[in-house]
Amino acid sequence: MKKIEVVAAILKHGNEILCAQRAESKLEYISKKFEFPGGKIEAGESKKEALKRELEEELNINPNINDLYLTVVHQYPDFELTMHSFLCDVDTKEITLNEHISSQWLKRTELLGLDWAAADVPIVDKLMQNG
Numbered sequence: 590m591k592k593i594e595v596v597a598a599i600l601k602h603g604n605e606i607l608c609a610q611r612a613e614s615k616l617e618y619i620s621k622k623f624e625f626p627g628g629k630i631e632a633g634e635s636k637k638e639a640l641k642r643e644l645e646e647e648l649n650i651n652p653n654i655n656d657l658y659l660t661v662v663h664q665y666p667d668f669e670l671t672m673h674s675f676l677c678d679v680d681t682k683e684i685t686l687n688e689h690i691s692s693q694w695l696k697r698t699e700l701l702g703l704d705w706a707a708a709d710v711p712i713v714d715k716l717m718q719n720g
């Protein structure tokens with residue numbers, strides 16, 4: 590089974606968190622789902638270097654990347670995903686959506702209202718518990 594390793598950012602502005610909606614995809618289980626921005630780690634990159642690159646590519650932002658929050662291993666029908674999520678503080682809500690089709694800044698308690706990619710659910714649960 591194919592394995593993918595991804596980094597993702599929990600972008601916090603005050604008490605709000607950025608939730609970003611993926612574009613339509615032929616993989617229905619991730620198509621238009623909400624996620625934390627990020628992407629695959631490329632050869633030779635550290636996790637934080639990969640996340641910095643992805644955040645610039647996807648949102649035109651360059652935030653401080655803080656501690657690892659949670660690593661999730663999730664089995665999708667076509668691949669096994671390992672996703673490392675990092676807390677990041679941003680000082681502005683101004684972002685440019687270069688790849689996502691929509692975004693919302695939500696309080697922790699509001700996160701469950703979105704249709705998240707399945708791999709994100711443990712991260713969302715932890716964020717809600719620690720609210």
Ligand SMILES: Nc1nc2c([nH]c(=O)n2[C@H]2C[C@H](O)[C@@H](COP(=O)(O)OP(=O)(O)OP(=O)(O)O)O2)c(=O)[nH]1
Nearest residue numbers: 595596597619624625626627628629670706708709
């Ligand atoms: N970035 C991110 N990816 C997630 C999350 N949840 C989740 O299941 N994924 C999955 C969807 C994709 O299969 C994979 C991320 O791959 P991607 O295609 O977005 O990464 P990338 O930007 O490096 O894309 P590419 O170069 O392959 O086009 O991880 C999440 O919260 N954030």
